[in-house]
Amino acid sequence: MSVQSVERALDVLEALAEHGGxxxxxxxxxxxxxxxxxxxxxxxTLLARGYVRQESDRRYALGGGLVxxxxxxxxxxxxxxRPYLAQLVELSGETANLAVLEGDFVVYVAQVLSPRRLRMFxxxxxxxxxxxxxxxKVLLAGRPPAEAKAVFERTGxxxxxxxxxxxxxxxxxxLDAVQARGYALDLGEEELGVHCLAVxxxxxxxxxxxxxxxxxxxxxxxxxxxxxxxxxRKIALGFGGEFGPVPAGH
Amino acid sequence: MSVQSVERALDVLEALAEHGGxxxxxxxxxxxxxxxxxxxxxxxTLLARGYVRQESDRRYALGGGLVxxxxxxxxxxxxxxRPYLAQLVELSGETANLAVLEGDFVVYVAQVLSPRRLRMFxxxxxxxxxxxxxxxKVLLAGRPPAEAKAVFERTGxxxxxxxxxxxxxxxxxxLDAVQARGYALDLGEEELGVHCLAVxxxxxxxxxxxxxxxxxxxxxxxxxxxxxxxxxRKIALGFGGEFGPVPAGH
DNA sequence: AATTCATTTTCCATCAGGTGGAAAAGAGGA
DNA sequence: TCCTCTTTTCCACCTGATGGAAAATGAATT
Numbered sequence: 001m002s003v004q005s006v007e008r009a010l011d012v013l014e015a016l017a018e019h020g021g022x023x024x025x026x027x028x029x030x031x032x033x034x035x036x037x038x039x040x041x042x043x044x045t046l047l048a049r050g051y052v053r054q055e056s057d058r059r060y061a062l063g064g065g066l067v068x069x070x071x072x073x074x075x076x077x078x079x080x081x082r083p084y085l086a087q088l089v090e091l092s093g094e095t096a097n098l099a100v101l102e103g104d105f106v107v108y109v110a111q112v113l114s115p116r117r118l119r120m121f122x123x124x125x126x127x128x129x130x131x132x133x134x135x136x137k138v139l140l141a142g143r144p145p146a147e148a149k150a151v152f153e154r155t156g157x158x159x160x161x162x163x164x165x166x167x168x169x170x171x172x173x174x175l176d177a178v179q180a181r182g183y184a185l186d187l188g189e190e191e192l193g194v195h196c197l198a199v200x201x202x203x204x205x206x207x208x209x210x211x212x213x214x215x216x217x218x219x220x221x222x223x224x225x226x227x228x229x230x231x232x233r234k235i236a237l238g239f240g241g242e243f244g245p246v247p248a249g250h
Numbered sequence: 251m252s253v254q255s256v257e258r259a260l261d262v263l264e265a266l267a268e269h270g271g272x273x274x275x276x277x278x279x280x281x282x283x284x285x286x287x288x289x290x291x292x293x294x295t296l297l298a299r300g301y302v303r304q305e306s307d308r309r310y311a312l313g314g315g316l317v318x319x320x321x322x323x324x325x326x327x328x329x330x331x332r333p334y335l336a337q338l339v340e341l342s343g344e345t346a347n348l349a350v351l352e353g354d355f356v357v358y359v360a361q362v363l364s365p366r367r368l369r370m371f372x373x374x375x376x377x378x379x380x381x382x383x384x385x386x387k388v389l390l391a392g393r394p395p396a397e398a399k400a401v402f403e404r405t406g407x408x409x410x411x412x413x414x415x416x417x418x419x420x421x422x423x424x425l426d427a428v429q430a431r432g433y434a435l436d437l438g439e440e441e442l443g444v445h446c447l448a449v450x451x452x453x454x455x456x457x458x459x460x461x462x463x464x465x466x467x468x469x470x471x472x473x474x475x476x477x478x479x480x481x482x483r484k485i486a487l488g489f490g491g492e493f494g495p496v497p498a499g500h
Numbered sequence: 501a502a503t504t505c506a507t508t509t510t511c512c513a514t515c516a517g518g519t520g521g522a523a524a525a526g527a528g529g530a
Numbered sequence: 531t532c533c534t535c536t537t538t539t540c541c542a543c544c545t546g547a548t549g550g551a552a553a554a555t556g557a558a559t560t
Contacts, residue, residue, distance in 0.1 A: 003295045004546065005518065009256040010299050017322045025537060035520045040538060045253045049260050053330075058527085058537065062323035064453070069263060070320010071352070072271045073312035080303075102321050127377060203300070208314065254517065255547065275508060285549050290509065308508065308556090 008034060009042045013051070013062065022061040077209075078110035084239040085112035085211070091231045092223065094215035095120040098201075099135040100208070102127075104151050106136040109209070120194060120214045131171055132160045134186035134198035135210035141178040142200055142207025148175055163188045183229040184210075188217060195220035199232045202240045211236050258284060259292045263301070263312065272311040328360035334489040335362035335461070341481045342473065344465035345370040348451075349385040350458070351393075352377075354401050356386045359459070370444060370464045378440065381407045381421055382414050384448035385460035387434035391425040392450055392457025398425055413438045433479040434460075438467060445470035449482045452490045461486050 015031040016023055023031075028039050043060055046052035050065040081098045088096035095114040099106050105127040113119055130136025130151060140148040149172065157166050165171045178184040186196040197220065198212035211232060214220070265281040266273055273281075278289050293310055296302035300315040331348045338346035345364040349356050355377040363369055380386025380401060390398040399422065407416050415421050428434040436446040447470065448462035461482060464470070 002298060003255050003259070003291055005253050005255045006259040006292060006295045007299065009253070009259070010296075010301065013319055017319055021322045021326045026535090036537075037520055037522090037539085038518085041253055041518080042256060044538095045256045046260075048252060049257065051260065061326055062319065064323065064327065064458075066316070066319045066323035067327060068320075069267055069312065069316045070318075070323065072267045073314065073316035073320065076271045076311055077314060077317060100317070100321075102324070203314065208318070276506085286508075287510085287549050287551090288547085291547080294509095 005042070008032070008038065009046060012039060012042050012046070013066075016052070016060065016062050022055070022059055024059045028060070074109065081110045081239060082112060084235050085110060087235045088112070088211060088213055088232060089114055091235070092213040092215075092228060094213040094220065097135065097212045097214065099133075099139070099198075099210050099212065101130070101136075101139040104129070104155050106130050106133055106139060106210075114215060116215070116219075118216055120216075128190065129155050129158070131155065131157045131166075132164050132186070132190040133212075134184040134196040134214075135212045137175060137178050137184035137186070138198045138200045138210040138212075139207060141175040141184065142202075145172060145175070148172065160190050161188055161192045163192070165189060181229075182233060183225075185225070186214070193217050197223075197225060197228060197232070199229060199236045201236045208240070211239070255292070258282070258288065259296060262289060262292050262296070263316075266302070266310060266312050272305070272309055274309045278310070324359075331360045331461075331489060332362060334485050335360060337485045338362070338461060338463055338482060339364055341485070342463040342465075342478060344463040344470065347385065347462050347464065349383075349389070349448075349460050349462070351380070351386075351389040354379070354405050356380050356383055356389060356460075364465060366465070366469075368466055370466075379405050379408070381405065381416075382410045382436070382440040383462075384434040384436035384446040384464075385462045387425060387428050387436070388448045388450045388460040388462075389457060391428040391434065392452075395422060395425070398422065410440050411438055411442045413442070415439060431479075432483060433475075435475070436464070443467050447473075447475065447478060447482070449479060449486045451486045458490070461489070 011032045011034070012028055015028045018031070019027060025036060025039055025043065029036050032039065043052055046063070047054060047060075051063045053061045053063045055061060078098070085096040085098060089112050093114060093116060096112050097108050098110040099108050101107075106129070108126050128136065130140050140151060149168070152168050152171060157164075157168065157171065159166050165174060183197055183199045186194075186198070188194060193216060194214060195217045196212045196214035198210045200207040201209040201211055213228075213232070261282045261284070262278055265278045268281070269277060275286060275289055275293065278293075279286050282289065293302055296313070297304060297310075301313045303311045303313045305311060328348070335346040335348060339362050343364060343366060346362050347358055348360040349358050351357075356379070358376050378386065380390050390401060399418070402418050402421060407414075407418065407421065409416050415424060433447055433449045436444075436448070438444060443466060444464060445467045446462045446464035448460045450457040451459040451461055463478075463482070
């Protein structure tokens with residue numbers, strides 16, 4: 001039904017990715033449970049095609065070929081997202097965005113503009129720091145606290161407006177709250193007068209992206225947050241279903 | 251020596267990428283020369299793992315899983331580049347950058363700072379328009395003129411300084427010159443007083459990235475451009491060799 | 501509706517090719 | 531140098547991938 005060696009090659013790539021993109025053969029063996037000989041053969045195949053690199057210390061790392069494929073695939077995610085973002089616009093009347101985490105940055109992947117005259121727009125492709133945005137908070141809330149902490153250490157949480165949360169422990173508490181309530185707010189923390197509400201897009205139980213609506217403070221504050229978040233959650237659920245693997249191919 | 255079914259799965263993914271990320275089963279068959287049954291089985295495997303999607307019209311597209319792997323791999327490119335960028339710094343005494351083209355933007359992927367007191371720095375991850383930077387010119391000079399032209403149409407080539415080239419035909423001529431001489435200059439076109447020199451990073455004959463050195467106008471202008479460019483070319487060649495698949499593992 | 505054609509999906513007998521245990525080679529460390 | 535841990539190679543076994551051909555699907559045409 002499914003090609004075993006291909007599945008295993010994917011296991012190897014995923015194991016590498018989970019080790020931060022770099023690992024020794026035996027670390028991969030430990031993680032995948034496959035015998036050394038098998039892993040070595042798969043790695044050689046991936047190596048010959050440029051999807052894996054071998055460092056001078058014989059460790060293996062993800063290769064440049066994946067950057068190319070990922071780039072093409074990334075362009076398409078925006079396309080699939082558009083209908084869902086359009087639903088968000090219909091629901092809220094405000095501009096809707098899809099964002100993912102890339103390294104320490106939040107990257108806006110797709111956008112559908114609000115029909116209103118006064119509307120937000122952030123160019124697609126823009127990179128912002130996670131701590132001052134609703135999408136960033138949602139994305140980090142979906143990862144282990146240690147990882148979020150590391151991001152804050154590296155980025156330094158610079159102040160963007162008087163409302164920006166610049167204290168690390170306050171932010172970690174905020175992430176807990178975000179996880180508990182299922183959505184995040186940005187009340188002029190990135191730009192004064194601009195408020196946002198973001199919800200996670202899940203693939204299984206993994207947070208793979210965030211969807212947000214954003215607009216002028218007065219309009220966003222006029223909406224019922226919990227009701228809006230609930231509607232957004234449903235839309236994000238639909239999109240999440242499309243994002244990853246099919247539920248459970250039997 | 252190499253796992254056949256894994257190689258074929260990669261052929262399928264590459265065929266999809268070359269079709270713009272989306273194709274029907276028979277289009278993939280035409281491109282790879284594999285029988286339908288085989289391709290279908292491989293696609294099912296990739297589908298189950300989220301590396302391929304199936305659209306409602308039964309066509310196949312690259313899936314979200316590749317975005318995740320590509321993101322991790324992309325982060326590593328910066329790591330591999332650092333030793334080469336350090337060589338550039340040693341050669342020129344100025345800050346060195348690695349940049350790639352992503353959509354209509356130039357993205358800085360990695361940087362090694364100059365040891366000088368007065369030095370350039372552009373945050374890694376920053377996006378700038380191609381027309382006002384040396385790296386942007388190099389990257390666009392490596393693509394078909396029609397594509398470069400389309401980028402200029404969409405971005406509008408806004409003026410950043412009095413030196414910015416804002417005329418499209420002048421810029422297209424500049425790109426020809428860049429391609430002929432093998433390097434590009436930025437003489438205060440993005441920021442007054444900052445000059446840069448950039449060379450292409452090639453994987454085979456494809457321009458996949460650009461490396462640059464940049465610093466205060468007086469210091470950069472004091473260097474012998476052709477000599478510097480020649481040294482940079484050699485370093486970029488070394489890095490280009492690491493970037494893609496190995497030449498020909500027999 | 502009924503027919504045709506193109507494309508996708510399923511099936512199954514065959515044997516190519518992947519598998520994994522075990523041995524050899526290599527890299528550090530004491 | 532010797533010892534230990536990791537990576538790499540090897541090969542007999544037999545699982546599991548293969549691909550041709552038939553069935554199913556769906557879109558277009560009469």
